[in-house]
Amino acid sequence: MSETQEKVIKGGGFLVEDIAAEDMLTPEDFTSEHKMIAKTTEEYVKGEVWPVLDNLENHEFDKSVDLLKKAGELGLLGADVPEEYGGLGLDKVSSSLITEKMSLAGGFSITHGAHVGIGSLPIVFFGNKEQKEKYLPVLATGEKLAAYALTEPGSGSDALGASTTAKLNEAGTHYVLNGEKQWITNSAFADVFVVYAKVDGDKFTAFIVEREFPGVSTGPEEKKMGIKSSSTRTLVLEDAEVPVENVLGEIGRGHIIAFNILNVGRYKLAIGGVGGAKRAIEVATKYANERKQFNTPISSFRMIQEKLANMAARTYANESSVYRTVGLFEQRMGGLSQEELNDGSEVAKSIAEYAIECSMNKYMATELLDYAADEAVQIHGGYGFMQEYEVERMYRDSRINRIFEGTNEINRMLVPGTFMKKAMKGQLPLLEKATALQEELMTMMPEPVGDETLEQERYLLKNAKKIGLLAAGIAAQKFQDKLEQEQELLANIADMAGEIYNMEAAILRTEKAINKDGEEKHKQKVLYTQVYVQEAFNSIEADAKETLVASDSGDSLRMMLGALRKLTRHDPTNVVEKKREIAKTLIEEEKYTV
Amino acid sequence: MNIYVLMKKTFDTEEKIQISDGKIETDGAEFIINPYDEYAIEEAIKVRDEHGGEVTVVTIGDEESESQLRTALAMGADKAVLINTEDDVEEGDQVTTTKILEAYFEDKEVDLILAGNVAIDEASGQVGPRLAAKLDIPYVTTITSLEIDGDTVKIDKDVEGDVEKVETSLPLLVTCQQGLNEPRYPSLPGIMKAKKKPLEELEIDDLDLDEDDVEASTETVEVFLPPEKEAGKVLEGETDEQVKELVSLLKTEAKVL
Numbered sequence: 001m002s003e004t005q006e007k008v009i010k011g012g013g014f015l016v017e018d019i020a021a022e023d024m025l026t027p028e029d030f031t032s033e034h035k036m037i038a039k040t041t042e043e044y045v046k047g048e049v050w051p052v053l054d055n056l057e058n059h060e061f062d063k064s065v066d067l068l069k070k071a072g073e074l075g076l077l078g079a080d081v082p083e084e085y086g087g088l089g090l091d092k093v094s095s096s097l098i099t100e101k102m103s104l105a106g107g108f109s110i111t112h113g114a115h116v117g118i119g120s121l122p123i124v125f126f127g128n129k130e131q132k133e134k135y136l137p138v139l140a141t142g143e144k145l146a147a148y149a150l151t152e153p154g155s156g157s158d159a160l161g162a163s164t165t166a167k168l169n170e171a172g173t174h175y176v177l178n179g180e181k182q183w184i185t186n187s188a189f190a191d192v193f194v195v196y197a198k199v200d201g202d203k204f205t206a207f208i209v210e211r212e213f214p215g216v217s218t219g220p221e222e223k224k225m226g227i228k229s230s231s232t233r234t235l236v237l238e239d240a241e242v243p244v245e246n247v248l249g250e251i252g253r254g255h256i257i258a259f260n261i262l263n264v265g266r267y268k269l270a271i272g273g274v275g276g277a278k279r280a281i282e283v284a285t286k287y288a289n290e291r292k293q294f295n296t297p298i299s300s301f302r303m304i305q306e307k308l309a310n311m312a313a314r315t316y317a318n319e320s321s322v323y324r325t326v327g328l329f330e331q332r333m334g335g336l337s338q339e340e341l342n343d344g345s346e347v348a349k350s351i352a353e354y355a356i357e358c359s360m361n362k363y364m365a366t367e368l369l370d371y372a373a374d375e376a377v378q379i380h381g382g383y384g385f386m387q388e389y390e391v392e393r394m395y396r397d398s399r400i401n402r403i404f405e406g407t408n409e410i411n412r413m414l415v416p417g418t419f420m421k422k423a424m425k426g427q428l429p430l431l432e433k434a435t436a437l438q439e440e441l442m443t444m445m446p447e448p449v450g451d452e453t454l455e456q457e458r459y460l461l462k463n464a465k466k467i468g469l470l471a472a473g474i475a476a477q478k479f480q481d482k483l484e485q486e487q488e489l490l491a492n493i494a495d496m497a498g499e500i501y502n503m504e505a506a507i508l509r510t511e512k513a514i515n516k517d518g519e520e521k522h523k524q525k526v527l528y529t530q531v532y533v534q535e536a537f538n539s540i541e542a543d544a545k546e547t548l549v550a551s552d553s554g555d556s557l558r559m560m561l562g563a564l565r566k567l568t569r570h571d572p573t574n575v576v577e578k579k580r581e582i583a584k585t586l587i588e589e590e591k592y593t594v
Numbered sequence: 595m596n597i598y599v600l601m602k603k604t605f606d607t608e609e610k611i612q613i614s615d616g617k618i619e620t621d622g623a624e625f626i627i628n629p630y631d632e633y634a635i636e637e638a639i640k641v642r643d644e645h646g647g648e649v650t651v652v653t654i655g656d657e658e659s660e661s662q663l664r665t666a667l668a669m670g671a672d673k674a675v676l677i678n679t680e681d682d683v684e685e686g687d688q689v690t691t692t693k694i695l696e697a698y699f700e701d702k703e704v705d706l707i708l709a710g711n712v713a714i715d716e717a718s719g720q721v722g723p724r725l726a727a728k729l730d731i732p733y734v735t736t737i738t739s740l741e742i743d744g745d746t747v748k749i750d751k752d753v754e755g756d757v758e759k760v761e762t763s764l765p766l767l768v769t770c771q772q773g774l775n776e777p778r779y780p781s782l783p784g785i786m787k788a789k790k791k792p793l794e795e796l797e798i799d800d801l802d803l804d805e806d807d808v809e810a811s812t813e814t815v816e817v818f819l820p821p822e823k824e825a826g827k828v829l830e831g832e833t834d835e836q837v838k839e840l841v842s843l844l845k846t847e848a849k850v851l
Contacts, residue, residue: 032661036668036785043779075782088782521622589610 008332011353012422014501015465016433021512024505025327027319027594028513030093037094041101044074049105056108056229057393059221061188064111064231065145072142076102077116081124082342086137089341092329096322099268103275106397107229114185114230115139117268118261119146122194122206125344126249126257131208132344135192147190149181149209149235150258157410159196159258160204164237166197174241175199175207177215181235187218188231195235196254203252207242215240226396260348263355265405266362270322273365273401276394277315277372282591283390284308284376289587291381304379305583309531311372312582312592316528317536318365321505325357356418360498363408366401373398412494413487416472419497420483434473437466441563449570453519453526456573457507457533463567464503464540468496470567471544471551474560478551489550492543499536506532525594527582534573541568595647596702597638599671600695600709600721603655603662604628607714616817627662630710632777633770637740638708639670640775645742647705648672654694656680660793667788668780674793679808682798687810688720694808695721696728697801704729707767711736719769726767734760736771 009019030038048070049056052063071077079095081087095116102109120139123131138144155161164179177197184193193209193216209216219234249257285308288299298304332350333341340346351358376391377384384391402408423430449459472493479486510525519526541564548560585593605611606624613619627635638649650673651666653659663674677694679686699707707726712719719735726733738757739750742764751758752771780788798808827843829836844851 032664033785033789035661036665036780036788037782040779040782040785047779073781074779075784079782088786090782090786094782 008335009328010422010427011328012356012419012428014357014504015419015468015497016429019508021508021515024324024508024512025093025330026509026512027323028509028516030097034093034097037090038097038101040074041076041098042104044071044076045101045105049108053106053108053229056106059188059228059231061231064108064229065189067108068112068115068145069142071112072140076112077120077142078140080116080121081136081140082344084342085124085132085140087140092326092333093323096268096271096326099271100275103272104279105229106393107227109272110185110227110230110400113268113272114148115142115146115190118148118265119186119190119192119194121264122148122248122257122261123208125260125348126206127208127344130245131248135208139192144191145186145189146192146194147184147186147235148261149184149193149195151182151184152180153182157407160255162196162198162204164195164197165201166199166205166207166242168199168244169241172244174243175247177207177209177237177240177242179237181237183222183232184218184235185230185232187233187235188221193235194248194257195237196258197237199251204254204258205251206248206254206257208246208248209237209240209242213241224400226393226399228396259355260352262406263351263358264348266358266411267322267325267351269401269405270318270358270361270365271326273369274315274319274322276369276398277311277318277365278592280369280372280376280391280394281308281311281315281586283394284311284379285586285590287383288379289590291383298379299583299587302580305587306576306579307375307379308586309579309582311375312586313528313531313535313579314368314371315592316525316594317502317506317532318361318368320509321357321502322361322365324501324505324508325354325361328354328357356415356497357501359406359411359414359418360494360501362405363402363411363494364498364502366398366408369398369401409491412491413484415494415497416490417484419472419493420476430469431473434469434476437469437473441470441566444563444566446566446569453514454507454511454529456570457503457529460533460537460570461500461503461507463570464496464500464537467540467544467564467567468493468500470560470563471496471547475547475551486550489547492547496540496543499540503533503536522594524582524585527578528594530573531575531578531582534575537568537570595642595645595705597642597647597649598699598702598704598707599631599634599638599649599651599666600707600725601631601635601651601653601662601666602628602710602713602715603653603659604713604715611819613817613819618817625658625662627665628710628713628715630712630714630770630772632710633772633774634708634710635666635669635671636775636777637770638706639778641706641740641742642672650675652695652698653677654679654686654691663793664788665780667791667793668784669778670784672791674791676793676795677801678795678797682805683808685810685814686808687812688718688724689811690808691721692724692728694798694801694803695725697798697803698796699725699729700801704731705764705766706742707731707765709767709769711769711771722767722769729765729767731765731767732762733767733769734762735769737768738771738773740768740774 048067055063075088076098078087079090079098083089102112123135139146150159152162166175166177169176191211195207195209199205215238217236222232288304289297291298329350336346373394377395380389380391383389422428449456475489476483506529510529513522513525544564552560603625606626609624611618642649649671651671652675653663654677659676663676667674709722723733734749734751736752737749738752741748745763747762747766749760751760829839
């Protein structure tokens with residue numbers, strides 16, 4: 001391992017290690033190229049996608065194909081494809097900004113995401129040279145379009161339980177695939193599908209399947225609640241003949257590809273969630289300023305202001321944490337040689353290291369999106385229920401995000417599970433930290449907290465990390481290897497971890513901005529951070545208490561609850577007042593603003 | 595062909611403009627390429643792609659104008675020139691701008707200069723024609739179509755909604771009107787290439803000018819926002835009475851008659 005890599009933060013490391021603000025990537029660090037790329041994407045969505053969005057909602061998918069080709073001309077399909085294979089080989093910040101701005105395109109963002117993400121990336125990461133040369137240049141331009149086929153009627157979250165089979169033909173030239181893949185995005189027009197099937201009934205393997213291969217067809221278009229602008233069908237494989245050279249990766253190693261692609265899918269959904277929440281704030285604020293009741297714009301009502309402020313503070317924390325994760329990928333990839341970067345599997349490994357962060361971002365940001373879309377509808381009142389208004393579609397489109405790329409429940413299970421695995425393997429000193437903490441708590445005295453900006457927030461963060469460790473440590477001690485049965489507690493631990501990661505990201509981002517150009521310019525950031533940290537801390541306290549009570553009893557429990565009280569003692573922030581201030585700026589600017 | 599574009603950065607009109615101390619608040623304001631200049635850049639790129647040559651985008655501004663110049667380069671311009679007047683010019687006007695540009699173009703071989711019809715901030719529309727006069731070349735304003743054949747140039751000019759057909763010759767200066775073309779957005783490969791394209795930075799000193807040479811001929815007395823739009827009035831009653839009332843309101847209230 002090279003020296004630079006050793007300095008790089010470990011996946012899940014945020015819980016046991018503090019980092020300096022300067023070491024975290026924030027949106028304020030974006031370069032002028034990054035901003036231009038974001039702007040081009042936004043102009044593309046507003047200029048090309050919005051005018052035909054109604055057509056897309058009516059399943060006129062020839063328009064989707066045209067739009068993807070146009071996106072290809074602008075380079076919006078090639079960000080993650082290496083230059084060697086006809087792409088642009090941009091950094092992950094660039095491709096993330098494309099994803100964020102693309103979220104303005106409603107269901108079309110799913111079309112785009114499925115093509116560039118789960119459709120193309122398996123080949124980028126795990127294709128051999130011939131496969132990359134054959135497929136990537138045409139995928140990067142949009143000449144060919146991609147889809148990803150993992151889910152089956154009987155296997156959703158249990159992806160490895162797939163029943164699609166692959167059998168080598170007698171001549172040894174082709175695998176013959178049989179089975180059905182369900183809910184395949186882009187299936188109306190995709191030319192290339194990455195399909196998973198079990199060779200000889202047990203070796204889970206990925207294949208590159210072309211629509212034109214014999215035995216490949218798609219079912220009728222599904223009728224969905226939302227993201228109607230994207231095509232979703234069943235992929236039917238009836239003695240489908242796939243040449244042996246189209247095996248992707250190794251036979252029996254398909255799960256490696258599947259899990260890596262899920263990580264990517266998750267952080268990209270999180271970024272899309274942040275983009276969508278920003279849009280919801282903008283639309284809701286504009287409406288609240290226009291709509292008058294009792295001769296007053298409803299934006300002057302404090303309950304409406306509170307909603308806007310809640311949406312924005314949560315958006316700020318999630319925006320900070322998703323780009324924090326992107327920064328982690330970048331730091332790790334910074335240690336890779338050009339050769340390793342071109343190899344792809346090393347890039348996938350850099351992302352997989354942060355599987356915990358990807359999962360947390362996924363459930364935190366998709367739930368932010370749902371919350372923001374829901375409140376945007378509420379602010380619109382009865383009009384929000386009418387299809388003429390954008391928020392109606394936003395509300396329906398949002399819902400799927402909590403379900404695909406691993407339900408938020410599965411992702412919540414993964415977070416404590418991965419923490420435990422890393423602790424057992426000695427990759428993270430969680431057990432040592434938990435033991436040391438229990439000793440510390442015996443003698444701990446509450447600390448005085450000063451009134452410097454962010455001092456209270458830093459104090460709450462420090463204690464939140466301890467509370468998380470305490471609760472998770474007691475649960476692990478009590479239930480040991482049976483902890484995985486205690487799903488409610490695992491969910492509590494996942495929630496605490498997600499809140500801690502977001503709190504810290506918000507604090508460090510604000511701190512970094514203040515260090516750079518003073519507090520005066522970043523008042524809104526300070527307000528968001530104060531509100532978010534206080535509310536996150538409250539929910540961490542509740543989660544910890546519930547977890548302790550469910551894990552322990554008697555004197556021992558009383559002692560732990562006493563420790564929790566010590567850790568939660570603080571003078572709470574007046575969030576009502578802060579939110580009014582936040583809302584004032586939002587209402588003036590009529591959009592999410594930092 | 596040597597093609598030049600005159601570009602100005604302006605406030606993003608989608609943003610809220612705020613005024614404090616009689617000036618537009620620049621802190622935190624977003625800047626964009628003046629939309630009419632985007633037509634000029636687009637047309638310049640098209641002319642170059644058809645006839646060959648090189649597109650140079652010239653702007654007068656400050657350090658931050660580099661961002662708009664990079665955007666122009668990302669759209670496809672070949673070179674950019676920033677004449678940075680941050681330290682030398684406090685209050686400039688169209689005369690200032692023309693003086694500086696005249697000095698800049700003094701030693702340049704020019705075939706075609708394109709500018710926006712107006713800048714959306716001050717909307718004087720003067721810089722183009724003034725510069726053409728100084729350089730002693732013909733100019734056509736508010737063009738909506740441009741065809742070049744050898745030295746002959748055929749132009750459609752927008753005249754308050756009507757079209758005037760003009761035939762003229764190179765070298766030439768034109769100012770571009772909406773409808774001339776549909777400006778492209780910079781593609782991602784364009785953005786990446788723009789990083790490596792030449793961007794020359796000059797100060798007025800490099801053009802043998804000093805502050806007195808570029809003094810403004812006008813003075814800004816006051817800056818204010820347009821009045822907020824108020825709710826309309828619906829007149830009622832018989833048509834005759836409504837007309838009478840309308841006329842009287844136009845006289846007494848709106849004071850336009």
